[in-house]
Amino acid sequence: MKIATWNVNSIRTRQPHIINWLNNNFIDVLCLQETKVIDKDFPREPFENLGYHTYIYGQKAYNGVAIFSRKPMTNIITGFTSVVGEEIAENFDEQKRVISGVIDDIRVINLYVPNGASIGSDKYEYKLQWFKVLKNYIDVLRQQESYELCICGDFNIALEDKDIYNSKGKENHIMSSALEREALHNILEIGLKDAFRKFTTEGGHFSWWDYRSGGFQRNRGWRIDHLYLTNKLYEKTVSCIIDIEPRKQERPSDHTPVIVEI
DNA sequence: ATGGCGAATGCAATTCGA
Numbered sequence: 001m002k003i004a005t006w007n008v009n010s011i012r013t014r015q016p017h018i019i020n021w022l023n024n025n026f027i028d029v030l031c032l033q034e035t036k037v038i039d040k041d042f043p044r045e046p047f048e049n050l051g052y053h054t055y056i057y058g059q060k061a062y063n064g065v066a067i068f069s070r071k072p073m074t075n076i077i078t079g080f081t082s083v084v085g086e087e088i089a090e091n092f093d094e095q096k097r098v099i100s101g102v103i104d105d106i107r108v109i110n111l112y113v114p115n116g117a118s119i120g121s122d123k124y125e126y127k128l129q130w131f132k133v134l135k136n137y138i139d140v141l142r143q144q145e146s147y148e149l150c151i152c153g154d155f156n157i158a159l160e161d162k163d164i165y166n167s168k169g170k171e172n173h174i175m176s177s178a179l180e181r182e183a184l185h186n187i188l189e190i191g192l193k194d195a196f197r198k199f200t201t202e203g204g205h206f207s208w209w210d211y212r213s214g215g216f217q218r219n220r221g222w223r224i225d226h227l228y229l230t231n232k233l234y235e236k237t238v239s240c241i242i243d244i245e246p247r248k249q250e251r252p253s254d255h256t257p258v259i260v261e262i
Numbered sequence: 263a264t265g266g267c268g269a270a271t272g273c274a275a276t277t278c279g280a
Contacts, residue, residue, distance in 0.1 A: 213266050
């Protein structure tokens, strides 16, 4: 089974790119971030016509996540509140960043982690607090269910210096600060492993390049889109690659897909 | 260091992303 994650930066703008990519890559489950559209206006039909079931959780202009699956998923959950309760979820579901479903006894959790703006900003604090809610969400699910987990998406965090084109001076940079890395490690310590790192240990592999200053042309990238697996799935994983082809195309997303085959 | 680019909103210029 192939599961992919891709921050498409607007489902409506990127619709032809995604259709083209799915026609060239047989993907069972596609997790999308930054769909940037309310559910009523989400272009479901083009993807249903390709044979996908579509599960969406969006809002106007910002954020928004979706999962496309060839087989129907069960136990779909949108947002945090129904799992952790209103007291812990507070207002964190105002931003649509979490959707999850179960397929073949795997719970796929698709995340669009907050960006965080800059170190010490209100958005940075929001990002760190958001991780605490996420931790609670995963803990509750693990108490309630016994599925294997695939937690994937745009994490807006590069865990290691080698995941950044030039890590010099990046310890006080958004996406690579110690507190952000600590927040993500805190999630992973329940027993999640980075599928990409099962096969590739060297640096220089990226999933996002800034639109500005010719980031892609100069290969000034970051690896911030991840697929994390519980051990049983990790052991069964046969490949995990970053496909940079979509980033080369006209009018691309600033992110490119990451695919795991289990 | 700063600003760069792209998308949405909504129709010009601002906000946001990372």
